[in-house]
Amino acid sequence: MTRTRAFDPTDRAPGLEAGFGDYVALLKPRVMSLVVFTAAVGLLVAPVPVHPVVALASILFIALGAGASGALNMWWDADIDAVMRRTARRPVPAGRVSADEAMAIGLALSGIAVMMLALAANLLAAGLLAFTIFFYAVVYSMWLKRLTPQNIVIGGAAGAFPPVIGWAVATGGVSVESLMMFALIFMWTPPHFWALALFMKDDYSKAGVPMLTVTHGRRATRRHILVYTLLLVPVALGAGLTGLGGPAYLAISCVLNLWFVIGALRIWRRDEAAAEADGYRVEKAVFRFSLTYLFLQFGAFLLEHALRLLGLGGW
Amino acid sequence: MSFRPDHEIHRRRFGRNLGLGLALAGFVVLVFGLTVVKVSRTGDMIAEQARDGAAAP
Numbered sequence: 001m002t003r004t005r006a007f008d009p010t011d012r013a014p015g016l017e018a019g020f021g022d023y024v025a026l027l028k029p030r031v032m033s034l035v036v037f038t039a040a041v042g043l044l045v046a047p048v049p050v051h052p053v054v055a056l057a058s059i060l061f062i063a064l065g066a067g068a069s070g071a072l073n074m075w076w077d078a079d080i081d082a083v084m085r086r087t088a089r090r091p092v093p094a095g096r097v098s099a100d101e102a103m104a105i106g107l108a109l110s111g112i113a114v115m116m117l118a119l120a121a122n123l124l125a126a127g128l129l130a131f132t133i134f135f136y137a138v139v140y141s142m143w144l145k146r147l148t149p150q151n152i153v154i155g156g157a158a159g160a161f162p163p164v165i166g167w168a169v170a171t172g173g174v175s176v177e178s179l180m181m182f183a184l185i186f187m188w189t190p191p192h193f194w195a196l197a198l199f200m201k202d203d204y205s206k207a208g209v210p211m212l213t214v215t216h217g218r219r220a221t222r223r224h225i226l227v228y229t230l231l232l233v234p235v236a237l238g239a240g241l242t243g244l245g246g247p248a249y250l251a252i253s254c255v256l257n258l259w260f261v262i263g264a265l266r267i268w269r270r271d272e273a274a275a276e277a278d279g280y281r282v283e284k285a286v287f288r289f290s291l292t293y294l295f296l297q298f299g300a301f302l303l304e305h306a307l308r309l310l311g312l313g314g315w
Numbered sequence: 316m317s318f319r320p321d322h323e324i325h326r327r328r329f330g331r332n333l334g335l336g337l338a339l340a341g342f343v344v345l346v347f348g349l350t351v352v353k354v355s356r357t358g359d360m361i362a363e364q365a366r367d368g369a370a371a372p
Contacts, residue, residue: 017323018327018331019330019331020331020335021330023331023334051352051356053348053349053351053352054349054352057345060345119349120349
């Protein structure tokens with residue numbers, strides 16, 4: 001674990017006072033929205049109904065845990081966030097919140113989120129949430145991110161846990177359905193982040209983060225995006241053959257996966273000169289589509305479940 | 316009588332305190348709601364067990 005300190009973590013920039021929004025930003029609200037949605041889908045499509053208040057509280061505590069791990073990530077990565085254009089305006093590198101404050105908030109919220117989820121739902125869900133926070137803050141942020149170009153591949157597991165936790169809240173267990181939802185996000189993460197790395201050209205190299213674009217070059221990254229997108233297809237379609245799926249899910253998933261593969265093929269066929277000439281138009285489009293892809297995939301699980309309740313969905 | 320206008324720092328502090336206050340109030344409401352649900356469910360379970368016990372030979 002090597003980490004270069006770009007600034008004193010106890011220092012807040014003089015004259016800057018953090019507003020409430022800065023503390024909210026510390027919890028990475030955009031990542032939280034994805035966590036809330038996938039955890040909610042995991043909980044709602046489970047075969048065991050959950051009381052609405054317990055469901056709402058559980059999703060909020062899962063989101064709080066995700067936010068806490070985001071704050072811990074911002075504490076640890078403050079030095080690299082400061083040199084990356086995409087992250088330089090975050091509250092810690094911008095000097096509005098001190099790194100130590102971010103760590104304290106991250107630890108406190110982690111404890112609250114895990115404890116409250118144990119009380120609201122069950123110990124398995126709370127244990128999975130604790131492991132997710134540990135995986136994101138320690139395994140990904142502190143260890144893998146600065147060590148290996150596989151950082152995104154393995155670290156993607158942290159983002160894949162929320163639907164498993166949601167499922168565990170409802171059922172008290174883990175099953176093939178929740179593992180398929182995990183696998184879907186796990187396989188989706190690398191092409192999503194590598195598309196971002198392609199057009200955030202100098203950010204990762206300036207920060208010394210060994211992203212695939214930096215260690216293996218941009219040609220290899222384009223090839224990896226295509227391979228991982230092709231590997232994602234059987235996972236997404238396979239999920240449709242479990243208790244989660246049905247004709248509607250499979251139809252939607254076929255279209256989404258075809259679209260994603262076409263995007264990955266277009267990225268693979270381009271060279272740097274063409275990408276630079278049009279300002280990474282294709283890479284940016286695939287990155288944006290990948291977000292829509294995940295929301296629609298999980299939306300399709302939900303739709304299939306709703307149809308099943310009406311006696312129309314499922315196999 | 317004239318009041319000095321608030322400095323930007325005071326506005327930010329007020330916003331932070333208000334946000335934290337609302338978050339804490341929301342947390343209290345959530346815990347209260349959870350308690351009501353859990354207690355009423357436990358009550359139902361006890362009543363069910365008592366019924367089962369009475370019905371047993």
